Amino acid sequence: MDFELTETEQAFREEVRNFLEEHLPPKDQRGPGFLGSWLEKVRERGWVGFSWPAEFGGSDGGLIEQAILKEEMALAKAPPLGSSFMGLAWVGPGIMRYGTQEQKQRFIPDILDSKVIWCTGYSEPNHGSDLAAIQCKAVKTGDHYLVNGQKIWTSGAPWAQWIILLVRTQFDVEVKHQGITCLLVPMDSPGIEVRPIENMAGDRHFAEIFFTDVKVPIENRLGEEGDGWQVTVSALANERSSIGEVTQMFETLDRLKTLVKQTTRQGKPASEDPLVRRRLAVFETRIAAMKYNGLRYLTRQIKGEPLSSETSVNKLLRASLEIELADFAIELSGPAGLELRGSDHAVDGGSWAKSSLNWPNVVIGGGTPNIQRNIISERILGQPKD
Ligand SMILES: Cc1cc2nc3c(=O)[nH]c(=O)nc-3n(C[C@H](O)[C@H](O)[C@H](O)COP(=O)(O)OP(=O)(O)OC[C@H]3O[C@@H](n4cnc5c(N)ncnc54)[C@H](O)[C@@H]3O)c2cc1C
Incomplete structure (x- = not known):
């Protein structure tokens, strides 16, 4: 296996390094307005969603260049390339793989422009490792689903605007992985209550979320009804890869x-x-x-x-x-x-x-x-x- 970079890839690495030298001050010199202007600059440069399709605001960039970009950013201790870590790491890729054309146009640009923060609603009080056994329920009623149930340990929920939510739409299934559906839900929907949980380091970045008769339009379903497990397996692979x-x-x-x-x-x-x-x-x-x-x-x-x-x-x-x-x-x-x-x-x-x-x-x-x-x-x- 050849680990050497091509000339073009090496030139890209230099380009990233030069950019960082010019635009990334040392950590103790980054003032309050720094993050906003940083996000604008990397976006202008086409480095957010670098390998995503240009059709939805990405740059159609190569995967090796994207890996170089991530590596240089991490080595320079640069801030993230977008405000929504989950949006960039697995919600966006999930929408691009399973979403409708309308969903891609509606959600992807906002993730790239750091206009929206996403959180992930999988775990429930009795179903974490055994995720496929989730019980949070969604019933199709007219043009929407009605969601009732609870999620827990939802990172970023206290400030996120959207949640990628796993619900059960069918209970009489042969295997528990069936009958699960994935919904994209605004966090300010009536009927959502977020209760932050403090961790042992004193941070309050995750929360319990309670859903009471929350109406979610059918067009906010990601993938087919009952196929949510497939969407989740792919999203989890992206999550584990980023961790x-x-x-x-x-x-x-x-x-x-x-x-x-x-x-x-x-x-x-x-x-x-x-x-x-x-x-x-x-x-x-x-x-x-x-x-x-x-x-x-x-x-x-x-x-x-x-x-x-x-x-x-x-x-x-x-x-x-x-x-x-x-x-x-x-x-x-x-x-x-x-x-x-x-x-x-x-x-x-x-x-x-x-x-x-x-x-x-x-x-x-x-x-x-x-x-x-x-x-x-x-x-x-x-x-x-x-
Ligand atoms: C910092 C943090 C952030 C998180 N963020 C999110 C988030 O954003 N969204 C979200 O949905 N969830 C999130 N979670 C929840 C996380 O995904 C679950 O805590 C995790 O999947 C474990 O589930 P559980 O807590 O129910 O533990 P359990 O599943 O009850 O596990 C308890 C113990 O039993 C073991 N165990 C369970 N099943 C098996 C098995 N089959 N074989 C061997 N051992 C087993 C486990 O390894 C563990 O040691 C977060 C958790 C943490 C700590």
């Missing part, structure tokens, strides 16, 4: 190496301790494995194959690495490593302590490690079903 992206892990590892250089162990620089060096080498090797595995997905996508179960591999690797990197940084730093931002003793602005508390984002969000292992075992390795 499993590797550049950020290299960046975290660099921060860890800097911490090692600044730390002493038993009177000697920690960087001279063979055990510390070994740990760093193992981390680096595992992250490199993620990188090459990610290139496999890219190769498949270039061949026109949609993302599928293989995205569970990097999702699983990232989940364990994220925890282990933060734990190791805290172990090196001693008690100060546990201090959060705001404390005089916080190490690296409390970022390791925060990562250590925020592990559910990458470990549980998008499906737990056990579920990823089940998927890898059954769908990739062909083992008997759980």
Whole structure:
């Protein structure tokens, strides 16, 4: 396999680097108006939805260039390319794959222009891993569905304007994956109540959502009635792929190496301790494995194959690495490593302590490690079903 970039791809990398040098100030110099002007500039440049069809406002760009773009943005610690992470990562791709022409024209430009924030309503109080067993109900009545039920752990729900919602439209089914339908619902619809939940890091980014007789027009259905599971499997593959992206892990590892250089162990620089060096080498090797595995997905996508179960591999690797990197940084730093931002003793602005508390984002969000292992075992390795 040839990992070298072509001249055109290399030139694109240079173009992105030059843009970043010119338009991305260091983090501490980004004022209040920075994000808005950043979003406008990257949009003007055609870098939001870079590989999406030009017909809907994308740039028809190549997948390798898109990967280069993401990599350079992550290395430069640039803000996201759009205001809706979920809109860009899986709602938009889902609409482009399963949506009607009218839905594509209606929803895609707003995602690209950062005019709308999406959230994802899959999990319910009793159905998270066992997602296909959802009970939130939608009944077709005239020209709309009437939705009743509850969702939970919906990230971004306190501020999102739209939700991609999974509901059950049929209860008498042979297998639970049937009878599920996907709806696109405005969050300000009458009958929706959002109750934010505070996580252990003190953030209130997810919520419970209650639906009482919420009217959703039939034209807001994504895909056919009863085919929502198919839409979800594809969206989940995109979600897991985005969680499993590797550049950020290299960046975290660099921060860890800097911490090692600044730390002493038993009177000697920690960087001279063979055990510390070994740990760093193992981390680096595992992250490199993620990188090459990610290139496999890219190769498949270039061949026109949609993302599928293989995205569970990097999702699983990232989940364990994220925890282990933060734990190791805290172990090196001693008690100060546990201090959060705001404390005089916080190490690296409390970022390791925060990562250590925020592990559910990458470990549980998008499906737990056990579920990823089940998927890898059954769908990739062909083992008997759980
Ligand atoms: C930070 C965060 C953000 C989230 N954001 C969203 C969101 O935006 N939208 C959304 O819909 N959901 C979201 N979720 C919910 C998430 O998808 C679920 O929490 C997750 O799928 C697990 O479901 P559960 O909480 O019901 O746990 P359960 O399914 O009850 O699992 C409990 C334990 O049992 C294990 N387990 C369950 N089934 C099996 C099995 N078959 N084999 C082996 N082990 C099993 C699990 O691995 C886990 O350890 C988020 C969660 C977190 C933590």
